[in-house]
Amino acid sequence: MTAYKKWENLYTTAKNDERGKVPFTHLKTLWFNTGTLCNLACENCYIESNPKNDRLTYLSLADVTPYLAEIRENQWQLDNIAFTGGEPFLNPAIIDILEASLKLNIPVLVLTNAHKVIKRWEKKLLALHEKYGDLLRLRVSLDHYTSAVHEQERGENTFDSTMGTFKWLVENGFNMSIAGRSLTKESSEKASAGYQKLLDDLNIKLQLTDQKLVVFPEMKPQEDVPEISINCWQILGISPKDQMCSTERMIVKRKGQDKPVVLSCTLIAYDETFELGHTLKESFKDVHLNHPFCAKFCVLGGASCSSTS
Numbered sequence: 107m108t109a110y111k112k113w114e115n116l117y118t119t120a121k122n123d124e125r126g127k128v129p130f131t132h133l134k135t136l137w138f139n140t141g142t143l144c145n146l147a148c149e150n151c152y153i154e155s156n157p158k159n160d161r162l163t164y165l166s167l168a169d170v171t172p173y174l175a176e177i178r179e180n181q182w183q184l185d186n187i188a189f190t191g192g193e194p195f196l197n198p199a200i201i202d203i204l205e206a207s208l209k210l211n212i213p214v215l216v217l218t219n220a221h222k223v224i225k226r227w228e229k230k231l232l233a234l235h236e237k238y239g240d241l242l243r244l245r246v247s248l249d250h251y252t253s254a255v256h257e258q259e260r261g262e263n264t265f266d267s268t269m270g271t272f273k274w275l276v277e278n279g280f281n282m283s284i285a286g287r288s289l290t291k292e293s294s295e296k297a298s299a300g301y302q303k304l305l306d307d308l309n310i311k312l313q314l315t316d317q318k319l320v321v322f323p324e325m326k327p328q329e330d331v332p333e334i335s336i337n338c339w340q341i342l343g344i345s346p347k348d349q350m351c352s353t354e355r356m357i358v359k360r361k362g363q364d365k366p367v368v369l370s371c372t373l374i375a376y377d378e379t380f381e382l383g384h385t386l387k388e389s390f391k392d393v394h395l396n397h398p399f400c401a402k403f404c405v406l407g408g409a410s411c412s413s414t415s
């Protein structure tokens with residue numbers, strides 16, 4: 107019997123069990139990673155973005171177009187076309203890419219840190235909002251409802267500028283939501299109440315319903331976690347079809363590559379094992395859960411942290 111180390115073999119765990127896998131069911135959300143460059147360098151950024159990390163390069167409109175065409179030609183009814191980074195508003199083509207996506211008449215969600223960079227697009231965003239209304243959705247990441255904890259993660263002088271931009275976006279009628287975080291010792295209910303109080307105190311007129319606030323648990327990516335075997339589904343009482351990679355895919359372009367590639371999800375950006383093809387149709391296949399993030403973030407953590415930025 108061959109002995110494998112943890113996470114070494116695609117099909118077999120170190121305990122020699124068959125590795126857990128997730129079947130593709132249908133495409134609900136197509137993510138584009140617009141590039142890993144970010145104007146911030148958050149301490150626990152799962153994709154290791156910062157002002158120097160360009161391992162995933164900026165997507166161009168030409169990179170995105172074939173995937174939008176594939177959706178249109180097949181008449182797939184997606185819930186969302188979504189954009190993450192890095193900071194999407196650093197990408198020089200972002201407005202053209204958003205407009206091309208909005209033309210499909212599918213809701214478009216953009217994750218942003220709303221810290222400074224987005225402001226360079228104010229006029230163009232207002233024009234997109236005027237034309238497409240609520241189809242364009244922006245989700246702003248706030249690590250906490252207190253400035254102190256948010257800035258501990260995101261750096262000094264990031265809280266007020268983000269909240270100022272958030273207020274401007276709400277006042278201009280944009281369809282806004284918050285990606286928040288609850289601390290290890292804090293219930294998600296307490297966190298939700300804290301975010302609402304923050305908005306009320308700043309006179310920001312937005313009711314944080316379930317659709318408007320997503321609270322993720324605090325994550326520590328470096329923690330050791332067990333592998334996922336096919337037995338886990340029954341033991342944990344969960345279904346493989348509940349995992350994000352059953353209904354989502356992400357397009358990235360690696361530095362030095364001439365074309366983008368389709369990945370299983372937003373969480374595992376650098377491991378080439380999770381590359382599933384160059385077209386969406388090619389990517390509609392089983393995903394073997396051969397990465398610690400599969401256990402930590404999805405199967406054991408139960409978190410869909412694709413919505414963080």
Ligand code: SF4
Binds near residue numbers: 349403405
């Ligand atoms: S990390 Fe990605 S590939 Fe792994 S289970 Fe989660 S969604 Fe699927």
Ligand code: SF4
Binds near residue numbers: 152156191
């Ligand atoms: S968490 Fe978001 S804002 Fe922070 S470095 Fe990563 S991509 Fe940038």
